[in-house]
Amino acid sequence: MTDTPKFRRQIPEERKKEMVEATLRCLEQKGSEGLSVRNISAEAGISIGLINHHYPSKDDLVAAAYEKLATDLLQYVVRLVEQSGGTPRERMSAFFKGYFSSEILDQKILRVWVVFWNMSEKSEKVRQSHDRTYAGFRAQLEQMLCDLVNHPGIPDFNHRLAAIGLSAMLDGLWLEWCLNPATFAPEEGLRICEAWVDGLVSGAFDL
Amino acid sequence: MTDTPKFRRQIPEERKKEMVEATLRCLEQKGSEGLSVRNISAEAGISIGLINHHYPSKDDLVAAAYEKLATDLLQYVVRLVEQSGGTPRERMSAFFKGYFSSEILDQKILRVWVVFWNMSEKSEKVRQSHDRTYAGFRAQLEQMLCDLVNHPGIPDFNHRLAAIGLSAMLDGLWLEWCLNPATFAPEEGLRICEAWVDGLVSGAFDL
DNA sequence: TCAACTGTTGAACATTCGTTCAATTATGAT
DNA sequence: ATCATAATTGAACGAATGTTCAACAGTTGA
Missing domain, CATH: 1.10.10 (Arc Repressor Mutant, subunit A)
Structure with missing residues (x-):
């Protein structure tokens, strides 16, 4: 025994x-x-x-789970940029490549996220976690956009609004792809974002 | 009695x-x-x-509710464009104005949408309803973008990808504003979209 | 070896859920 | 007026939910 x-x-x-x-x-x-x-x-x-x-309650556990996933994903994209050397533009491309990879563009993650969105209105902790990590995500984008401009010949623009717009486009593409992967291919989403940045640095935007 | x-x-x-x-x-x-x-x-x-x-079951009722809300919102934006005369560019602006109005930019709608997103994987009807109405939404955007090009001096681009990108940006801005209205003002979201279209018609995008 | 501590268990409880179905009753045709 | 039809009711049921708490047991230090 x-x-x-x-x-x-x-x-x-x-x-x-x-x-x-x-x-x-x-x-x-x-x-x-x-x-x-x-x-x-x-x-x-x-x-x-x-x-x-x-x-204390199940909701506190779920809030802790939100905190972890949001932090992990933010860390993931931050490391993507840190690890890739090269010019600011190349680093932006590296970021896009990682974002449209199966690591993030994943229907499993949407399953989780939808539950968190549902909770964010009721749970103070979940909402705070969202606000914090989302601000971090936008700050990362804003920094990358800022780096793009610090090169000669690149016109300036409103960094904050540009980051918000790019963030929205990334999220929107991510969401729609998860809801229906047949709408567009990941490479097409990547191309849309690359074109947006190219347009931005070319000075075509009045931001 | x-x-x-x-x-x-x-x-x-x-x-x-x-x-x-x-x-x-x-x-x-x-x-x-x-x-x-x-x-x-x-x-x-x-x-x-x-x-x-x-x-037959509660899910069928909810699926019918999805069908109605999605159809209503699509009709709303279609009418926005139909009712506004003027040039294609002005019609696009009218569309943006309506989209960033309190009629659509509303946290109540997110509450509903999150439930539908949660169901879309399990309910065949909800998924079909999403695919159909979302395709209609993108088709509307694509038509408007197409009209923009049918004027002399406007360079052409990939209408399908442009519609997908604009649709994603609209959705992403809508979602993030609903989750945290403090991130940006509706007028700022409108401005981001206007700038995107301006960049598109100026030929700055390689789409 | 033996307590004291506390992480861990799982039955029990009160709610709430979607669904069922026999009884009821409004309604239109005869 | 009477009847057949079917829309409507609401009690009842089984399943599932989050939480509680007294009992249990592994761990540690003396």
Whole structure:
């Protein structure tokens, strides 16, 4: 008779991390239908009651999951730019290439995001997390756009509005592709964004 | 004793219409939380059982609600363009003006849309409705962009990709404003789109 | 070796959900 | 007036939900 322990104790910090990751896996697989405490606890290999022991309510766990996914995706795109050397324009292209790769252009992520959007109005934490990470995303774009201008012969423009517009175009393409991948190919989305930047630096925009 | 009838009989067609409208009101008010048959039937002033009498399941009612909202919004923007005379460029501006008005740029609509996005993967009807209305929306944009080119001195471009890009930018701006209206003002979103079109017709885009 | 601590369990509870269906009743034809 | 039709009702049902809490058990330090 091997005496295998019925469970393994863990420090709250690590257990919480596991639960957050399990929550994201559940959301990626089944969207809002996978968000029950029973499904999450099964995915994490823990009991039902443990969730409310570490989190005041389920919504707090989901808010923590939003925080992680949003931060991870932001980090992903930031590293894309950092790792790619070259000119500012080349770095922008590297960013686009990563954005329209299967890492981000993924229907599984939309499944998660839709649940978060649904929560953002009710959960203060989710809304704050959105505002913070989205501001970071736009700041990254604005910095890249700014770098483009710091070269001779490039006309200036309203960096803030340009970042908002580019961010919107990226999000809109991402969303529509996830809802119906037949509408356009990822390479076409990439081309649309490249053309937008080319137009911007050519001074055609009155921004 | 006045003998007020306990209910009023209606032909299925009209009753269904009432239920669809009640469903949309519920979604606008409370999002997915307002989508229960009890809440909908209370809003419509009918009994619980009547929903399943006219619709095989609740999902079919929601799909019908999607169909109506999507069609209504598409009709709204189409009429915006039809009613505005003037040059193609002025009609485009009229369209933008209507799009960034409180009629469409409304957090209530996002509440509804998020629920539909969540359903689109599971419900064949909802997905078909999305594909159809979204194609109509893009076709409208493509026609307007096409009209812009049919004037002398305007360089040509890939109408399909341009429509996809503009559609994405509109959607992205709409979504982000609904999630956080503090990010930018509606007039700024309008300006971003106007600048995009100006850049397009100036030939700055390689589309 | 033995407590003290606390991470962990899972049955139980009160709600809420979508759906069903037998009974009811408004309505139009005869 | 009477009847057949079908629109409407609402109680009932089983399934699923988030949360609670008393009991359990692994871990650690003395």
